[in-house]
Amino acid sequence: MVDDRVAELALAAATRVRNRNGTVSILDHGSGDGGLSARFQELGGTRCVGIDRRPIPPSRLRVVGLFQDLPFVDDSFDLVCSLEAAYSSEASGRVVAEMGRVLRENGTLMFTCLCTSPRTWHLPSTNVDAWSDLFEIHGLETQQVLDLTDLWRQRMAHRHIDRWGELSDQVSDRTTMWTDRDSRKAAVSTLMLGLYGMEPVISRTQRHLLICRKHRSR
Numbered sequence: 266m267v268d269d270r271v272a273e274l275a276l277a278a279a280t281r282v283r284n285r286n287g288t289v290s291i292l293d294h295g296s297g298d299g300g301l302s303a304r305f306q307e308l309g310g311t312r313c314v315g316i317d318r319r320p321i322p323p324s325r326l327r328v329v330g331l332f333q334d335l336p337f338v339d340d341s342f343d344l345v346c347s348l349e350a351a352y353s354s355e356a357s358g359r360v361v362a363e364m365g366r367v368l369r370e371n372g373t374l375m376f377t378c379l380c381t382s383p384r385t386w387h388l389p390s391t392n393v394d395a396w397s398d399l400f401e402i403h404g405l406e407t408q409q410v411l412d413l414t415d416l417w418r419q420r421m422a423h424r425h426i427d428r429w430g431e432l433s434d435q436v437s438d439r440t441t442m443w444t445d446r447d448s449r450k451a452a453v454s455t456l457m458l459g460l461y462g463m464e465p466v467i468s469r470t471q472r473h474l475l476i477c478r479k480h481r482s483r
Contacts, residue, residue, distance in 0.1 A: 267301050267348045268420060270413070271474060275346045275375055276304060278476075282343045282373070283310045292316065292335075292342045292367060295350020296327050333359040340369045347376045358399060365403040365479060374405055374477040377413070381470040393473050405477040417472035425454040425467075 267275075283289040288310050293302045296315025305313040315327035316335065330336045333356045345368050351360045364374055380392050397407040432451055435443060443451075459465030 267297075268416070270416065271348055271375075271377060272301055272304065274411075274474070275301065275344075275348065276308065278373055278375060279305055279308060279311060279344055283308065286343070288312065289344060290342045290369075292337070292345045292364075293327075294332070294345055294347035294364065297349075299327055301346065301348070302327065332356075333363060335363045335367055337367045339366055341367045343369055343372050345372070345374045347374070349377055351376070358402075361399050361405070362403045365400075365405050368405075368479045370479055372479045374400070374475075374479070376400075376475045376477065377472065378475065379417075379470055379472050381466065393471075393475065396475060400475070400477050404480045406480060407475050407477050409476040411474040411476075412471070413474055414471045418467050418470075421457060421467050425457045428454050429458070 279289050279291055289308075289312070291305050291311060291313040293299075293305065293313055293315035296302050296317050299315055302313050302315040305311050314337075316330050316332075317327055318329065318331065320329045328336060332351050345364050347364060351357070351364075364376075368374060376396070378393070378396055393410055397410075400407055428450055432443075432447060432454075435447065455461065456463065457466045459468070
């Protein structure tokens, strides 16, 4: 789920392009439940397509596909928003190349990344400078980097504390049995919050938003 601050920045970017060109074509890269795609559509003068690796929940605004092989022709979009989507991909070079391929000349890429050290689960230890260097290789110039770490940490702490409360209630209710999914949730929250004497993953993870522009063709 995309938080409100990042969503507002993405909507503002789309509005600027629409006001300049009359229309704006957007790729919601990792569209999830389609909430951000729907907000793009509400702007008017927009054509938004979402892509995600999972078909659920179904959405008329989304296609199912792989990030490293996007089913779109070159130069299809004015704006590509990859928010909470591709930072954990093992084929990050190919994913970035594909985003650059479908982005039009002078188009904008908005990309959020989580970086942690040492490496934890699927979170990469790649830092922001490494992402900028990778974008540059594929014709994308990083123009702005916003540090969203504090807001992310607050949101994650609240989420996992609330989750622990819900799971504890289930334990207290002897008529409710934990499922395998509940056990996985508990394991994740334990690591994120640093329970039982562990160092919290939240405290050693950083979140950034990179805003990039595609180079003019030489």
